[in-house]
Amino acid sequence: MTHQVLARKWRPRTFADVSGQKHVVRALSNALIQERLHHAYLLTGTRGVGKTSLARILAKCLNCEKGLTHEPCLVCSTCQAIEKNEFIDLIEIDAASRSRVEDTRDLLDNVQYMPTIGRYKVYLIDEVHMLSNHSFNALLKTLEEPPAHVVFILATTDPDRLPVTVLSRCLQFQLKAMTSEQIIQRLTTILQSENLAFTNAALATIADAAQGSMRDALSLLDQVIALGSGEVTEQASLDLLGGMSTQAVLALLQALANNEGKHTLEIIQRWLSEGFDFELALDAVINNLHQISVLQLIPDIAELDSCHSLRQSLAEQLTKEQVQLYYQIALYGKRDLPYAPTPRLGFEMTVLRMLAFFPAEKIEGNFKSATTPKPVAENLKPVIPDTTPALIAENLKSAAPDTTPAPIATNLKPAAPDTTPAPIAANLKPIVPADTSPTPLDWVTLLPQLGLQGATKVLAQYCHLKEYDGSTVTFELDPKQGPLLTSISQEKLTTAMSRYFEKTVCVRIEIGQSGLPCPANLAHQQNLATLNQAELSLSNDQSLQSLLKQLNADIEPGSILPKSREEKSQ
Template sequence: MSYQVLARKWRPKSFDTLIGQESAVQAIANALDQNRLHHAYLFNGTRGIGKTTIARILAKSLNCEKGISSKPCLTCSTCQEIDVGRYVDLIELDAASNTGVDNMIDLLENAQYAPSSGRFKVYIIDEVHMLSKSAFNAMLKTLEEPPEHVKFILATTEPQKVPITVLSRCLQFNLKQMTSENIANHLSGILTEEKIASDDSAIRIIAKAANGSMRDALSILDQAIAYSSEKISAEKVTQMLGTIEDGILFDIIRHLIDKNGRGLTEIARGMDEKNTSFDDALNGLAKLIHELTVCKIIPGQYDDSSKKALYNEFSEKLTGETLQLFYQISINGRKDLHLAPDPATGFSMTLLRMLAFYPSSTSTHDKVDHSPKPAIKIPEKKSLIPDATEKNIAAKAMLSNTPDQDPVKANQTVSRNFDGNWSLLVSQLKTGVAKTLAQECQFLSYKDSTFHLSLDEKKTYLSKNDFIQKLEEQLINHFNKKLKLEITIDSVSTSPAIEKRTEKAALLKHAESAIMQDNFVKELISDFDAEIVPSSIEPIKKEK
């Protein structure tokens, strides 16, 4: 006997054996058993979840020689003919390949005649949203006044593309996507019946790869059976699918935590040899990072899982920020994979990027200046506020990621005194809401270890208790002594933010006049009719 594909061999023949669509099946069964028949049904849901399977079982239920019921006998000639696809009164049309109005008119002309042998003429139209507008119109006429002996069963993956006039005449069922657990259980059952040995992990990989489609799961299983000489193993399946094993993803996270660059490149090389799909691997990695993040935020989320210990360990060792960073790098890496010299290089580079940006106590950050520079160098005016330029703040923010160089922490052992320079102090704070608040505050006085500040009425959104508390904490850390903070809402004549804006404006004005007086620019304007776009001028700041 020739090999019959599993999807066909194991296609459920009755509602009892159908998996994963309990609520829809229950509703259909009740209607059938109470003889409340509708003349048109619409099943929608993603591919491979059993839409046409349910349609065929429904056709049997309606035409079984033993009577209309949710449990067709499966033994009468009608049931058997429907199962093998030879029943004259069941007409199946794939709208994807028969979109035209002619097919529909042929079909519907036929509908006028009584069924040849059954109770009903059943029309199953798959992918019904693919029909042309005129085909829908032709169908609508029959749907509006259907002959007693006609039943329509429509199936679609895109119900939003079906005209509302058609939708409104159908009894609709939304079929659910299969869970990978449902799929795995079904596959295990089939393999037991077929007497084929398999690893549980292999089944889980197939179920996951099927992405909610039972039909896909069964065809992957077909392939896996053909691919494996004896037992279906996780290794064989991952090789076949080019998917990545969870174990390798865990190794990647472990190497990142251990800052093991060699380990990471070896993993990438090994995956290349096994023809792993790098796109799939980055996708899997992003999913894992998401799960670790969830685990961090909601401890106990994966308590029942076999991965519990590992998840807890990883989420303890990685900060929330690092997980966010890894997630971003993995999805960007996936997006850029096609731009890489080859996928293996792209993948390897993505892992190394995670390593490079992994906040580390030993790593040094290269300062890279990305700001576009005007072609003409402008002599810089002396900064109005020492230490408060954007570059310096940015540099400090970078330094604050490296604890051993952190200027704040380095001085923690000795308490310091406030020298009256509020702007300088603010520039040394860590970036965040506390700093934003501090930047908008005018310094009034510092007495008895209390900072008196005022905040403009328009900025009261910054005067939230937790922001103030955060700022107080930062000041306490900075000076390493008990301090208090009092903020009054009042008019503000100067603040670090105002100073910065003034300085920026002054620099820009200086740059503009320097550009205008530059001989080369003057020549460009006079000889080439050039124009200067003022908004394109940016002052250059010197690194200190």
């Protein structure tokens, strides 16, 4: 028996086999039952979600010898021929390789002829966005007046690239990317029918890597089966994908929870020698922190896999705030990973940052400090938990250049009588710089960052920034530009400034004639200077001057234009 790849062998044969696209299946089934057929369908969605499979099923439904149906028989010669890709009235075109107008014309010339065997001639055009403009025009003519015996099924990953004239003549169905659960479910069905042993952890790894594509998932599964000599093991899938086992990741988190800095670095060193991918490692850390957080907050719905007890003990040992903070740090670590000199260093720094933000009270508890407790009244002060990402982000930013001193400083505080850790945000607060007095603003630099549009942008360009006292920005506007000042523009400018400063800022615009420069003036002056320089260098250019002399020509005054900023950057 020849080995058939799973993706082909388990290609869905009927609508019932199609996973994850219930909305499309229901609509198509109903149309078939009620015999209300459209002459052109457009199936869109990312790769590997089943566009062409669905198209072939539809072709079977239209042509099955048992009659028009939403449940093709799969045994008649037509159904069989379609499955073997041998059916003469199903014309499949890959637009990526046949995008020229000649190809499309050849194809469409035959549209007028009746189907040879079936009821309908079905044209399946895959990757239809690749057609040339001329091809689209040729296709459009047919779509406008299609013969009754023809059904077009267009499939594309990129519907935005289709002309609206084509889009408007198709019935469009958006196929969804598969969720990991849907992929795992389908893989489970397949492996059970194939009598192959597997672990759920292995399937989860494959499903995550497939990123919503069932075809990718099946091809990965094929490779894992080959690698695990007929079994689907987590180790084989991890080897294939360069990831690490959940146990390994949880061991790292356990070392973090124990505040064992040296041990965490040893684990990372071992991962390096085993050739792990540190980006995937960070993903795994993020995943597990998420699951630990679920365990802490909504234990009923937590996943019960082989690592459940390890996660459970971490969920008890770490505070909720700690898990949230570590998650946030890991996310930032992932974002910054490409900027680190090496992935290992980026990963290690992320873990060190988690260690640096270890809750102060936990460490104090370990030290069993003997200092006298604080007055009771002070301990009763309400502590408002505040771990919003923005705040954490701000703290991380300000702490980034130097993470060590702050936690140590807080560690030296006398221990409170109760050892429950205060919310992390409260512990982090001392790191925030106290000085928030306004700094002088560079209006020319600030203006483009406000994202202003239209009239508001023009108004802002003609404003000279006089003063910013931390709550009010005062601008001066030349009386000549007075008409630009409307209450709407001023309001929009106020909103943009407040958003920029992340607080309510008052904007005052005074009409005045001090003649101080505004961004618009400055840009104009700069343009003039560039123009003068250009004219000067052209008049000094020997070869240009001799050319002008030969041709007895002059440079037309005003025809020299400085390049705009966009042109220069190209």
